[in-house]
Amino acid sequence: MNIQTITQINSFLAAFVLLTAFGMLAQKKINSLIHLFTWQGLFLSINTAIVGYVAGRHHLYISSVLTLALKVILLPYILHLLIARLKIRKDVETIVNIPATMLIGIALVIFSYHLTAPVRELSTFITRSTLAIALATVMIGLLMMITRKHAVTQIIGFLAMENGLFFAATSATYGMPLVVELGVALDVLIAAFIFGMFFFQIHTTFDSLDVDQMARLKEES
Amino acid sequence: MAGFIIEILQIALVIGLAPIFAGWVKMLKCWSQGRSSPSILQPYRNLLKLFSKDIILAENASWIFRFTPYLVFGTGVLVSAIIPLLSTDLPLALTADVIVLVSLFAIARFFTALAGMDIGTAFGGMGSSREMMIASISEPAMLMAIFTVSLSCGSTSLSRIVEVIYSPASVIKPSLAFAFIAFVLITLAETGRVPVDNPATHLELTMVHEAMILEYSGRHLALIEWAGMMKLFLFISLGVALFAPVGIAVSTNPAGIPLAFVYLSLKLGFSGIVIVLIETGLAKMRLFRLTEFLGAAFLMATLGMLSFFMLE
Numbered sequence: 001m002n003i004q005t006i007t008q009i010n011s012f013l014a015a016f017v018l019l020t021a022f023g024m025l026a027q028k029k030i031n032s033l034i035h036l037f038t039w040q041g042l043f044l045s046i047n048t049a050i051v052g053y054v055a056g057r058h059h060l061y062i063s064s065v066l067t068l069a070l071k072v073i074l075l076p077y078i079l080h081l082l083i084a085r086l087k088i089r090k091d092v093e094t095i096v097n098i099p100a101t102m103l104i105g106i107a108l109v110i111f112s113y114h115l116t117a118p119v120r121e122l123s124t125f126i127t128r129s130t131l132a133i134a135l136a137t138v139m140i141g142l143l144m145m146i147t148r149k150h151a152v153t154q155i156i157g158f159l160a161m162e163n164g165l166f167f168a169a170t171s172a173t174y175g176m177p178l179v180v181e182l183g184v185a186l187d188v189l190i191a192a193f194i195f196g197m198f199f200f201q202i203h204t205t206f207d208s209l210d211v212d213q214m215a216r217l218k219e220e221s
Numbered sequence: 222m223a224g225f226i227i228e229i230l231q232i233a234l235v236i237g238l239a240p241i242f243a244g245w246v247k248m249l250k251c252w253s254q255g256r257s258s259p260s261i262l263q264p265y266r267n268l269l270k271l272f273s274k275d276i277i278l279a280e281n282a283s284w285i286f287r288f289t290p291y292l293v294f295g296t297g298v299l300v301s302a303i304i305p306l307l308s309t310d311l312p313l314a315l316t317a318d319v320i321v322l323v324s325l326f327a328i329a330r331f332f333t334a335l336a337g338m339d340i341g342t343a344f345g346g347m348g349s350s351r352e353m354m355i356a357s358i359s360e361p362a363m364l365m366a367i368f369t370v371s372l373s374c375g376s377t378s379l380s381r382i383v384e385v386i387y388s389p390a391s392v393i394k395p396s397l398a399f400a401f402i403a404f405v406l407i408t409l410a411e412t413g414r415v416p417v418d419n420p421a422t423h424l425e426l427t428m429v430h431e432a433m434i435l436e437y438s439g440r441h442l443a444l445i446e447w448a449g450m451m452k453l454f455l456f457i458s459l460g461v462a463l464f465a466p467v468g469i470a471v472s473t474n475p476a477g478i479p480l481a482f483v484y485l486s487l488k489l490g491f492s493g494i495v496i497v498l499i500e501t502g503l504a505k506m507r508l509f510r511l512t513e514f515l516g517a518a519f520l521m522a523t524l525g526m527l528s529f530f531m532l533e
Contacts, residue, residue: 004392008392011395011533014395015532018528022524026513098516099512102516102520105520106527109524109531113531129532132531
């Protein structure tokens with residue numbers, strides 16, 4: 001494969017990552033949301049492997065496999081298990097004003113394009129143009145955490161943000177050192193377990209995972 | 222000179238074959254629902270029947286009402302002169318680019334909406350207001366999708382765009398992929414196919430396009446229905462020309478035209494199958510959910526444009 005084809009596949013995968021990010025922003029059903037998250041992880045994993053191949057950084061293969069195992073298999077499995085246990089598989093979240101959220105998302109993409117312009121000028125990596133998309137994915141994940149009310153979707157937003165960060169590291173510097181990546185992967189895994197426990201707690205206390213309910217936590221006066 | 226012959230050939234092709242394409246789609250749809258289908262030539266018979274019938278005009282119909290069918294049909298003819306169906310060597314394509322194309326469709330829609338309100342029946346007004354609601358989102362989305370394609374080809378002329386995409390040097394780009402998805406969604410909305418409007422029903426509460434033309438009869442109705450079929454044909458062939466121009470005759474060689482015709486028929490036949498698959502798989506959306514559907518089209522087109530700047 002020549003460099004041009006690889007650049008092309010790379011930018012396609014980047015575009016898909018952005019697409020799944022937007023899809024998650026608009027998706028109301030928790031079940032489909034987890035599917036989208038799985039797809040994003042898959043695109044990310046393939047992208048990492050390709051970058052590893054073209055840059056000759058073999059540790060990226062390991063992080064690619066790690067991404068595959070963690071974000072495509074394990075985390076979606078845990079999330080599915082969780083929503084099955086909590087009996088919220090069919091839950092449909094009410095999102096206020098999807099088109100407006102989408103417009104904010106587009107604005108965020110433009111903003112991150114503008115923000116990464118200096119890096120793009122200086123960098124010589126073939127992945128430099130995907131940096132803007134990586135940053136946009138982080139921001140869209142953040143936006144999702146802000147706009148959603150359901151605890152599970154907020155966590156998926158958080159995980160999508162982590163995806164974006166990982167993507168940014170791959171495209172800006174051909175990945176972080178392996179030790180750091182291993183550490184982050186472990187952190188995410190532990191975080192998922194802790195979230196799971198919290199969900200059970202919240203669910204038993206409030207009988208709902210809507211975080212608005214937590215306003216009831218105020219002291220009686 | 223050859224260019225003008227191709228031009229006339231193309232217009233004749235669109236006018237003549239649009240009903241067959243409509244018949245093909247209807248036939249596939251019947252098969253997919255396990256019904257026996259009318260003949261593929263049935264749309265011609267319908268048109269013939271309508272042409273031989275008298276026109277019944279409402280007493281308070283103004284000139285707009287009588288003028289609209291001819292205008293709608295005329296814009297269809299004009300558009301078929303500037304979309305490269307068989308060859309990119311179109312003299313008229315130099316005078317009208319893709320923005321003109323969108324505005325031609327917009328003029329037709331504007332007058333149809335006016336005619337819907339002209340008689341003053343409740344259905345006409347309802348249809349017009351719905352149509353305008355759809356148009357207000359689908360038109361920007363369509364322009365955005367087309368701008369994306371224009372940007373990556375460096376021109377707004379349709380002939381030029383097709384030549385650039387068809388050239389061996391061109392590659393599949395993410396921006397074009399996004400623009401394609403957006404275009405498919407917009408085509409469904411603009412031609413009144415299932416998730417947006419149901420072309421087969423006169424059910425009062427859901428119809429959009431049918432509500433506007435409810436008062437038409439005779440040859441007026443025939444012209445409007447024919448124009449509707451042409452619109453479907455033109456949108457599909459525009460999509461085919463922009464995103465899959467395989468087999469189109471690029472230079473002025475008449476020998477390429479028959480082959481281009483064969484390719485075009487194959488591509489149209491295949492697009493018909495895709496349309497029917499989409500229509501069978503989806504239910505008609507509630508009117509107020511259409512903003513989400515069309516918003517998705519707009520989002521896709523915008524993402525296409527952004528990814529052109531970011532990735533290419």
